[in-house]
Amino acid sequence: MPTLLIVYNTKTGNTERMAEAVEEGAKQVEGVSVTRTYHATPAQLEEADAVVIGAPTYNHRMTLDIQQLLEKVAKAEVNLKGKPAAAFGSYGWSGEAPANVLEVLRNRFNMNTIEPPIRSKYRPGEKTLQECRELGRKIAEQL
Numbered sequence: 001m002p003t004l005l006i007v008y009n010t011k012t013g014n015t016e017r018m019a020e021a022v023e024e025g026a027k028q029v030e031g032v033s034v035t036r037t038y039h040a041t042p043a044q045l046e047e048a049d050a051v052v053i054g055a056p057t058y059n060h061r062m063t064l065d066i067q068q069l070l071e072k073v074a075k076a077e078v079n080l081k082g083k084p085a086a087a088f089g090s091y092g093w094s095g096e097a098p099a100n101v102l103e104v105l106r107n108r109f110n111m112n113t114i115e116p117p118i119r120s121k122y123r124p125g126e127k128t129l130q131e132c133r134e135l136g137r138k139i140a141e142q143l
């Protein structure tokens with residue numbers, strides 16, 4: 001069965017709400033195994049058929065957990081070329097993290113990214129949650 005991995009970080013739960021909605025949308029598609037996790041290894045990314053990363057913005061950047069995951073994946077020289085990928089995240093005012101993550105997935109790992117990333121100013125409302133569900137469904141349908 002094809003697998004979709006949703007990896008995210010959150011400090012106050014806003015990006016987590018988005019991650020749950022992405023998972024919900026992806027699970028609407030039959031025959032895809034969906035995993036939502038806080039901690040992932042490069043091997044898990046390698047095994048997954050699609051990857052979605054949730055990254056809130058703190059101090060104009062992604063949090064250390066997400067940054068370190070991307071660095072570990074780069075170091076392990078995991079081959080993610082051509083796999084569907086997407087990013088999302090909550091923010092307060094500048095919101096750089098999801099675009100920065102997506103740029104790495106696209107330019108460094110040559111993944112097939114879904115643009116643009118989904119961003120939520122603070123806690124996601126129903127409209128944003130619906131966008132997250134649609135993203136989850138869309139990426140799962142590609143598998």
Ligand SMILES: Cc1cc2nc3c(=O)[nH]c(=O)nc-3n(C[C@H](O)[C@H](O)[C@H](O)COP(=O)(O)O)c2cc1C
Binds near residue numbers: 010091
């Ligand atoms: C110490 C601190 C620094 C922050 N820095 C930024 C920032 O540089 N840009 C931004 O858009 N939001 C910033 N925020 C706002 C968070 O991104 C926002 O609260 C978001 O909803 C947090 O998502 P989370 O609940 O998933 O952790 C900051 C918040 C805190 C507490």
